[in-house]
Amino acid sequence: xxxxxxxxxAQMEQxxxxxxxxxxxxxxxxxxIGTCDEKQNVNFAVFNSLNHxxxxxxxxxxxxxxxxxxxxxxxxxLYSKYFTVNNVTKEIxxxxxxxxxxxPLLINEAEVNxxxxxxxxxxxxxxxDESSIVLVMKYEQHIELTINNTVLLIASLQEIIFKNNVIxxxxxxxxxxANSINCVGLDAYYESNLISRxxxxxxxxx
Numbered sequence: 001x002x003x004x005x006x007x008x009x010a011q012m013e014q015x016x017x018x019x020x021x022x023x024x025x026x027x028x029x030x031x032x033i034g035t036c037d038e039k040q041n042v043n044f045a046v047f048n049s050l051n052h053x054x055x056x057x058x059x060x061x062x063x064x065x066x067x068x069x070x071x072x073x074x075x076x077x078l079y080s081k082y083f084t085v086n087n088v089t090k091e092i093x094x095x096x097x098x099x100x101x102x103x104p105l106l107i108n109e110a111e112v113n114x115x116x117x118x119x120x121x122x123x124x125x126x127x128x129d130e131s132s133i134v135l136v137m138k139y140e141q142h143i144e145l146t147i148n149n150t151v152l153l154i155a156s157l158q159e160i161i162f163k164n165n166v167i168x169x170x171x172x173x174x175x176x177x178a179n180s181i182n183c184v185g186l187d188a189y190y191e192s193n194l195i196s197r198x199x200x201x202x203x204x205x206x
Contacts, residue, residue: 023185027192030183032096032110033062034084034117034126035076042117042126043072044110046096048183050085058157060085060137063150072105074151081139082123083155086131089179093189100186120161127161132178134161172197 009017028048035043053059064074077083088096092115099109108126110117116129120136127134137155144151166178176194183189 019185023188027182027184027190030088030093030096030181030189032086032088032099032128032131033073034086034110034128035073036080036124036126037072037076037105038079040124041106042108042110043076043105044086044099044108044115044117044126044128045073046088046099047073048186053154059140059154060135060157061152061154063152065150074153077139077153077155078142080124082125082158083137083139084120084125084127085135085137086128087133087175087178087180089130089132090181090189090191091179092128092130093181097187097189120159123158132163132166133173133175133180135159136161 009021012020029050031047031050032044033047037043047062049061049063051061051063053061064071073083095110095113095115098113101109103109103112108117110126110128117126118129119126123136125136127136135157136159138158140154140156142151142153163178166174168174176192181189181191
C-alpha cells in the first residue's frame with residue numbers, strides 16, 4: 001500500500017491535482033440541469049453533484065461553484081425558482097459533455113449540440129426530449145459554504161416526466177432501463193450493471 005499525504009496533494013501540479021481529486025470519489029450521477037432567465041433564454045449545464053437529501057419531503061441538492069463570475073444556472077434558478085434535472089443516457093452523453101463549454105448567454109447549449117428542448121408550460125422550464133427521466137424541481141434555499149465559496153442549493157421535487165418501463169412495480173426507478181450513465185471526475189463516462197437488489201437489512205439474529 002502507498003500513502004499520499006495532505007502535503008503531497010498540496011504540492012501536486014494544479015491540473016494533475018484537479019484531475020486526481022475530482023476522480024478520487026468514484027462514480028457519480030450525471031444530469032443536465034435546465035433553466036431559463038426572465039427573457040426565457042434557455043440554459044443547460046451538465047452537473048455531477050446532485051445528491052438525495054430526503055424522501056418526505058422529496059429533497060435534493062446540487063453544488064454550484066463559486067458565483068463570483070456569471071453562473072447562468074445559479075442565477076436562473078434564483079430568478080425563476082424552478083429547474084429541471086434531466087438524466088444523461090449513453091445516447092446523448094457527448095452532447096451533454098459539450099454543454100460544459102462556455103457558451104454565450106443567448107445560446108441554448110442543448111440545441112446547439114443537437115438535443116431537442118421541450119417547454120414545460122406548467123412550471124415554465126425547459127427539459128430535454130431525449131432524456132428518459134426528467135425531474136422538475138423547485139428552489140427552496142441555498143447555503144453559502146465559506147470553506148470554499150461554493151453554494152449548496154436545495155430543491156424539492158415537483159413533477160416527474162418519464163418514458164415507459166423505467167419504474168418497476170415496487171417503485172424502484174430502473175436506471176438500466178432508462179439508459180442512465182454515470183461519471184468519474186469531469187470527463188470519464190461509465191455504464192452500470194446491476195449486481196443484485198437485497199432485502200431490507202435486519203439484524204442477523206432477528
